[in-house]
Amino acid sequence: MRCIYTSILLLVIYLASCKSEKSRIEEQPDAPGKGTITISADESFKPIVDELVKVYESNNYGTKINVQYKPEADCIKDLWNDSIRMVISTIALTEGERRKLSDSLKVSVDQLPVARDAIAVIMHPGAKETEFDMDDIKNILAGTYSRPLIPVFDGVKATSSVRFIVDSVMKGAKLTDRAVAARTSDSVINYVAKNPDAIGFVGVSWIGNPNDDEQSSFLKKVKICRLKSTDSTGNYILPVQANLYGRIYPMTRDLTYIVKEKYRGLGTGFAQLMATEIGQLIFKRAYLMPGRRYYVIRPIQLNEDSI
Numbered sequence: 270m271r272c273i274y275t276s277i278l279l280l281v282i283y284l285a286s287c288k289s290e291k292s293r294i295e296e297q298p299d300a301p302g303k304g305t306i307t308i309s310a311d312e313s314f315k316p317i318v319d320e321l322v323k324v325y326e327s328n329n330y331g332t333k334i335n336v337q338y339k340p341e342a343d344c345i346k347d348l349w350n351d352s353i354r355m356v357i358s359t360i361a362l363t364e365g366e367r368r369k370l371s372d373s374l375k376v377s378v379d380q381l382p383v384a385r386d387a388i389a390v391i392m393h394p395g396a397k398e399t400e401f402d403m404d405d406i407k408n409i410l411a412g413t414y415s416r417p418l419i420p421v422f423d424g425v426k427a428t429s430s431v432r433f434i435v436d437s438v439m440k441g442a443k444l445t446d447r448a449v450a451a452r453t454s455d456s457v458i459n460y461v462a463k464n465p466d467a468i469g470f471v472g473v474s475w476i477g478n479p480n481d482d483e484q485s486s487f488l489k490k491v492k493i494c495r496l497k498s499t500d501s502t503g504n505y506i507l508p509v510q511a512n513l514y515g516r517i518y519p520m521t522r523d524l525t526y527i528v529k530e531k532y533r534g535l536g537t538g539f540a541q542l543m544a545t546e547i548g549q550l551i552f553k554r555a556y557l558m559p560g561r562r563y564y565v566i567r568p569i570q571l572n573e574d575s576i
Contacts, residue, residue: 301538
């Protein structure tokens with residue numbers, strides 16, 4: 270009889286806890302399958318993030334993800350903004366930064382690199398010289414190259430592309446005064462298409478997918494340059510997925526999400542989509558290298574000029 274009473278008591282406690290958990294989720298303003306949130310994303314990745322949001326909302330009726338596209342520097346500032354649930358950029362927090370953010374806002378902070386991206390170098394379709402090593406690129410950016418090319422970047426503020434150029438390529442050296450800051454990535458493409466002396470720097474997701482109508486039109490306007498590989502072959506290569514996989518394309522970077530929530534909400538659900546097979550296929554179709562799936566690289570005959 271005592272065992273029966275104990276079993277009944279445990280059952281009542283279990284049912285009460287289940288009801289409490291269900292009630293708690295229902296009281297939350299959002300969850301992976303409901304609600305509205307705002308996230309911040311680097312403008313360089315707009316085509317991909319738009320597609321991710323479209324897929325998530327279509328699979329989770331009743332959810333709404335508002336995306337504010339900004340220069341990367343502004344996205345990082347948004348980490349301290351209570352109204353922004355997630356940031357998508359090429360920045361990854363150190364463990365100390367993650368703890369500080371978590372303690373200050375009283376939130377759980379998770380981050381994960383989900384894909385590998387690259388900065389593509391583009392020129393006017395009539396350009397004859399379209400192969401460069403990184404010393405050439407640095408000289409172009411510094412204004413000391415043999416030909417006075419005009420570097421063009423995406424954004425009037427510090428986007429991820431600009432930060433990569435300044436930190437990883439220039440390494441403290443001064444950019445030429447001839448450099449031009451276009452407002453958006455598509456503005457960079459259009460500027461280069463009209464100016465034979467311009468050389469543009471944009472995220473590969475803007476020009477890598479020949480199956481996308483808009484990107485296909487971009488590819489007709491500009492020519493993608495080849496950069497000297499970082500491996501022993503010394504070949505001049507394009508920013509295609511196989512070259513991003515082993516980081517042999519020299520201007521390669523990771524795309525990372527940082528999600529901060531006080532409970533398991535819509536931000537967590539959207540973050541999980543990026544790491545699933547569906548999300549990884551979206552990155553793959555956008556011609557980024559998926560970061561959460563393993564792929565076998567097989568040697569094939571590849572006509573890179575068609576990409």
